[in-house]
Amino acid sequence: MPFGCLALWERRHCSSLSDVTDKYDIGHTLRVKEFCELCLAKERETGKVFFCKKFLKKDGRKVRKAAKNEIMILKMVNHPNILQLIHTFETRKEYFIIQELATGGDVFDWILDQGNYTERDASCVIRQVLEAVAYLHSLCIVHRNLKLESLMYYTENNHNKVVLRDFYLSRYENDGITEPCGTPEYLAPEVVARHRYGRPVDCWAIGVIMYILLSGNPPFYDDAEEDNTDQHNRIIFCRIVAGEFEFDSPYWDDISPAAKELVCRLMEVDPMLRITAQDALWHDWIAGQGASEKNLKDGVCAQFKKNFAKAKWRKAIQVTTFMQRLRAPESNGALGGVVTARNTMGVSHRVTIENQARDGKKVEERAENGETGKAGESHNTQTHTHTHTR
Known part of the structure; x- marks a missing residue:
């Protein structure tokens, strides 16, 4: 998707929160960053644990733009030294980005x-x-x-x-x-x-x-x-x-x-x-x-x-x-x-x-x-x- 077409996101069909929680068990917030909350997401079908970022739309235009930017970039890239995108959801109130979980620490x-x-x-x-x-x-x-x-x-x-x-x-x-x-x-x-x-x-x-x-x-x-x-x-x-x-x-x-x-x-x-x-x-x-x-x-x-x-x-x-x-x-x-x-x-x-x-x-x-x-x-x-x- 072209980077200039962020407005198109507003017309996308939004998932319900149950679409997210039916597939993933979203854990409690581990850390709050400038634009998003960080937590773990456990896939219910396989038991695999992933990294989850939750962006709250109510936090403003910059947060919404940051979420869209990150989703678009991650959909474009595939490299062993970049945490890969697993799944994304957009609900009426949030964006969820599910990624590989890096466990080795900073x-x-x-x-x-x-x-x-x-x-x-x-x-x-x-x-x-x-x-x-x-x-x-x-x-x-x-x-x-x-x-x-x-x-x-x-x-x-x-x-x-x-x-x-x-x-x-x-x-x-x-x-x-x-x-x-x-x-x-x-x-x-x-x-x-x-x-x-x-x-x-x-x-x-x-x-x-x-x-x-x-x-x-x-x-x-x-x-x-x-x-x-x-x-x-x-x-x-x-x-x-x-x-x-x-x-x-x-x-x-x-x-x-x-x-x-x-x-x-x-x-x-x-x-x-x-x-x-x-x-x-x-x-x-x-x-x-x-x-x-x-x-x-x-x-x-x-x-x-x-x-x-x-x-x-x-x-x-x-x-x-x-x-x-x-x-x-x-x-x-x-x-x-x-x-x-x-x-x-x-x-x-x-x-x-x-x-x-x-x-x-x-x-x-x-x-x-x-x-x-x-x-x-x-x-x-x-x-x-x-x-x-x-």
């Missing part, structure tokens, strides 16, 4: 439970994410909400298979997307700058995930302790648009040059120069011997617990609403004007990186407008910064 939690965790483990995760995203991109589908929390292991007994979930924000690319959405720390510069965007935003998000998997730290962060979400996001957005991130010591001291290079290529500010998911699959860190076997467990897990315990990292915000506030006249301070004053996604740029990922030396950067900066106070770091000026 990748995040698995890492915390391991006695040994290496770059090779991280490479295995990223490779499977790249394979799924390359497949989506071949269909001109943009996921738009890739993050560490979107990744799960398929079974608890075999942690070799990673699956993607949560397609309610996914879109067909068409001539470019303008609506900002997603999780702030994972947004690509072109989304923050309110430009038309497409598939490269997913590759940026994979770069952010890879950075976190290797260090336990987010690449773009705010050191402030106060829980001011708007101020936090302004600081994050400034650093994203400038492409400011560091390979901080000691967290990156033992990380391989190949890993650093792939991070830099995935988090390239210019989407035209950013590596694609398909090309990234051929990178030495993914396909070759570039990933180190050194145990990273202690350092990564310590930073995981420190950073991801923060409520502001767990919060999902309405990015569109926040960006509207950000563009308001009263917000046009040094940080508030990030979307307008720092709308810097032009083509006139020159950045020199002295093979920072290959020889381990500190990155040297030169930009035509002289804008440089650090994402935070640190020492003995390798800094990667792209600054683009119009």
Whole structure:
């Protein structure tokens, strides 16, 4: 079904709730997310247990649109690293999406439970994410909400298979997307700058995930302790648009040059120069011997617990609403004007990186407008910064 035909859904015949409950025993709500409730659904005929998302129509147009988007996307895709669609129902009050059940838990939690965790483990995760995203991109589908929390292991007994979930924000690319959405720390510069965007935003998000998997730290962060979400996001957005991130010591001291290079290529500010998911699959860190076997467990897990315990990292915000506030006249301070004053996604740029990922030396950067900066106070770091000026 074409993505522009959402209105057709309103004229579809609706199932009754008994149609759902006659086939599935719907369990109690396990978790409430931004758009839906999560629960288990047991097929009465076979006893098989599936994953169920319930979207309540009364929660508004955005929820209804999210449900329709996810159903349309899942009907189009068939890939081993994407949770497959089993059944859908639309009643007068709800949408039900029945999917395969992944029982292996979040990748995040698995890492915390391991006695040994290496770059090779991280490479295995990223490779499977790249394979799924390359497949989506071949269909001109943009996921738009890739993050560490979107990744799960398929079974608890075999942690070799990673699956993607949560397609309610996914879109067909068409001539470019303008609506900002997603999780702030994972947004690509072109989304923050309110430009038309497409598939490269997913590759940026994979770069952010890879950075976190290797260090336990987010690449773009705010050191402030106060829980001011708007101020936090302004600081994050400034650093994203400038492409400011560091390979901080000691967290990156033992990380391989190949890993650093792939991070830099995935988090390239210019989407035209950013590596694609398909090309990234051929990178030495993914396909070759570039990933180190050194145990990273202690350092990564310590930073995981420190950073991801923060409520502001767990919060999902309405990015569109926040960006509207950000563009308001009263917000046009040094940080508030990030979307307008720092709308810097032009083509006139020159950045020199002295093979920072290959020889381990500190990155040297030169930009035509002289804008440089650090994402935070640190020492003995390798800094990667792209600054683009119009």
